[in-house]
Amino acid sequence: MGFIPEEIIAQVLERSGIVETISGYIPLKRAGRNFKANCPFHNERTPSFVVNSDKQIFHCFGCGVGGNVITFVMQQERLEFPEAVRLLAQKAGIAIPVSDASGSKSTNIKQSIYAVNDASANFYHQILISDKDPAARQAREYLRNRGITLEMVQKFRIGFALDQWESLISFLRKEEVSLKIMEQAGLIVVKENRDGFYDRFRNRIMFPIFNVQNQCFGFGARTMKDGLAKYINSPETPVYTKGNHLYGFHLSKDAVVRLDSVIVVEGYLDFIMPFQAGVENIVASLGTALTVEQIRLLRRYTKNVIMLFDSDQAGQSATVRSLDLLLEEGMNVKVATLTSGDDPDSFVRKFGAEAFQEKIRQAQSFFDFKLNQLILKHDAKTIEGRAQISMEVLPMINKFHNAVIKFGYLRQLADRLLLPEQVLAVELQKISSGVQKNNPPQSTVDVVMAQPPQSLTAVLNGGVRAAEYHILRLVLDAVDLIPATKDEVDLNDFQDEHIRIIMQKIFELFDKGVEVNFQNLTSCFKDPRILQNISQLMVLDDFPIADKIKMHRDCINRLKLERIKSQRKGLVDQIRHAEISGDHNRVDELKEKFNQLIKG
Numbered sequence: 001m002g003f004i005p006e007e008i009i010a011q012v013l014e015r016s017g018i019v020e021t022i023s024g025y026i027p028l029k030r031a032g033r034n035f036k037a038n039c040p041f042h043n044e045r046t047p048s049f050v051v052n053s054d055k056q057i058f059h060c061f062g063c064g065v066g067g068n069v070i071t072f073v074m075q076q077e078r079l080e081f082p083e084a085v086r087l088l089a090q091k092a093g094i095a096i097p098v099s100d101a102s103g104s105k106s107t108n109i110k111q112s113i114y115a116v117n118d119a120s121a122n123f124y125h126q127i128l129i130s131d132k133d134p135a136a137r138q139a140r141e142y143l144r145n146r147g148i149t150l151e152m153v154q155k156f157r158i159g160f161a162l163d164q165w166e167s168l169i170s171f172l173r174k175e176e177v178s179l180k181i182m183e184q185a186g187l188i189v190v191k192e193n194r195d196g197f198y199d200r201f202r203n204r205i206m207f208p209i210f211n212v213q214n215q216c217f218g219f220g221a222r223t224m225k226d227g228l229a230k231y232i233n234s235p236e237t238p239v240y241t242k243g244n245h246l247y248g249f250h251l252s253k254d255a256v257v258r259l260d261s262v263i264v265v266e267g268y269l270d271f272i273m274p275f276q277a278g279v280e281n282i283v284a285s286l287g288t289a290l291t292v293e294q295i296r297l298l299r300r301y302t303k304n305v306i307m308l309f310d311s312d313q314a315g316q317s318a319t320v321r322s323l324d325l326l327l328e329e330g331m332n333v334k335v336a337t338l339t340s341g342d343d344p345d346s347f348v349r350k351f352g353a354e355a356f357q358e359k360i361r362q363a364q365s366f367f368d369f370k371l372n373q374l375i376l377k378h379d380a381k382t383i384e385g386r387a388q389i390s391m392e393v394l395p396m397i398n399k400f401h402n403a404v405i406k407f408g409y410l411r412q413l414a415d416r417l418l419l420p421e422q423v424l425a426v427e428l429q430k431i432s433s434g435v436q437k438n439n440p441p442q443s444t445v446d447v448v449m450a451q452p453p454q455s456l457t458a459v460l461n462g463g464v465r466a467a468e469y470h471i472l473r474l475v476l477d478a479v480d481l482i483p484a485t486k487d488e489v490d491l492n493d494f495q496d497e498h499i500r501i502i503m504q505k506i507f508e509l510f511d512k513g514v515e516v517n518f519q520n521l522t523s524c525f526k527d528p529r530i531l532q533n534i535s536q537l538m539v540l541d542d543f544p545i546a547d548k549i550k551m552h553r554d555c556i557n558r559l560k561l562e563r564i565k566s567q568r569k570g571l572v573d574q575i576r577h578a579e580i581s582g583d584h585n586r587v588d589e590l591k592e593k594f595n596q597l598i599k600g
């Protein structure tokens with residue numbers, strides 16, 4: 001993956017509508033000339049994330065993130081610039097020429113791993129469905145007995161790894177894949193005597209795992225034999241970090257947005273059986289508890305989570321405790337429980353999809369669920385038991401942001417424990433005053449990105465930087481002001497580094513005869529902080545000042561005045577130095593300059 005030519009980047013920007021692209025990730029609501037949404041990059045309850053279709057820009061007034069469609073994809077998919085351009089180019093059907101110029105090395109490796117994983121997934125899948133190998137036939141039989149249709153096998157590209165040491169290796173060698181990439185992808189393992197490699201996955205049903213962009217980043221491999229580890233998984237690789245992904249989400253994310261809720265189950269088959277039966281808004285965590293990364297990934301699509309447990313699991317306090325994370329991340333959590341001994345897979349096979357949906361509808365609020373668990377665990381009839389329960393429930397109530405909800409739960413708790421509300425309220429007060437001191441900010445955005453852009457701070461502080469900022473806005477709003485700006489101010493007059501860089505680009509585009517608009521301007525920059533500065537300008541409403549020319553003149557004068565002030569100060573310093581060193585000629589010379597400056 002090499003250098004992407006500028007005209008391709010411009011094409012990608014032109015053909016990837018920002019509203020269409022972003023609404024593929026989060027639901028956008030029209031608000032006047034803009035679109036609004038809850039920001040996917042920080043936790044918020046009222047939307048401060050704005051998308052402007054005319055200017056092809058987004059900006060969040062909450063956390064300050066903003067830019068063009070490429071910036072959005074970079075942030076949302078956690079991609080490097082060229083990766084994001086490639087993804088958008090692919091969607092828009094734009095071919096990117098392969099170039100020999102060196103691109104980012106880590107990007108190269110990642111793309112190679114996705115490619116080799118994809119080829120391996122197809123290889124395993126072909127073995128399973130081609131009906132040639134007896135063991136593969138047995139695997140198909142096994143899946144059929146579990147009730148999994150051929151359609152699902154194809155949809156999830158389920159495969160089979162033969163019971164051979166070098167089956168995948170020899171296939172991939174024929175495809176000219178290097179052993180190094182196979183090893184980096186975690187598909188092969190070095191022999192103990194260090195003399196060569198062997199296939200990691202053997203005699204197992206293969207579940208490829210895809211990210212939301214449909215790229216295969218790893219595998220879960222299930223044995224059909226007793227006595228072996230039921231599943232072995234891909235090791236961590238440059239494209240796979242444990243606990244960062246959700247199984248099946250690439251196929252269910254649209255339904256999750258449409259239904260504005262997601263059902264979370266644990267394993268591959270727990271996912272596939274309900275999905276096959278028509279429950280589309282579902283994901284598998286592939287672990288007992290959701291991680292912060294998984295929750296934040298879900299939160300970009302919905303805030304409503306239904307955790308599904310079988311009744312054995314429900315009692316496991318480690319799992320239950322991990323649910324607290326969901327509340328901390330601002331999610332609305334419900335808990336559904338299945339009949340004793342059943343997991344989602346067996347439940348759907350036995351009772352069908354409708355019964356499953358009924359269990360989902362009956363999901364309890366997380367609060368009721370947890371309270372019931374605690375009442376089973378501690379004896380609510382004794383004083384000690386009641387104290388214990390309230391000590392565990394109150395911190396949870398405290399995590400709710402809404403005071404009405406807090407009060408509602410407090411009342412419920414008081415009812416269940418037969419205690420006066422006031423007593424519990426006093427205890428809750430103690431907890432909340434202790435907790436607020438170290439409430440960490442919740443943001444998935446890098447620290448650099450979360451800080452308000454420099455020039456915004458400048459504007460808030462007023463002063464000369466406000467004038468710089470207004471000039472930038474004015475020339476973008478009315479390009480006929482560019483020549484006068486170029487004539488009268490020097491780039492060095494702009495003290496704000498970002499504004500200076502942006503102005504320089506504007507002058508360059510203008511000199512080249514390129515139309516100065518937001519799209520052409522944003523395509524010149526890759527630095528997210530600069531794009532943020534631009535996006536913040538673009539989502540503002542139309543310029544409120546009727547007389548743009550007068551405002552422009554005032555701001556230019558302000559910059560000029562500032563220039564004279566700083567020159568004057570420089571001269572005064574020089575004069576002082578010359579006086580100290582006794583250089584009278586120099587003093588006279590400088591004083592003359594000073595007088596000129598005042599007159600000018």
Ligand SMILES: [Zn+2]
Pocket residue numbers: 039040041042049060061062063064065
């Ligand atoms: Zn935000």
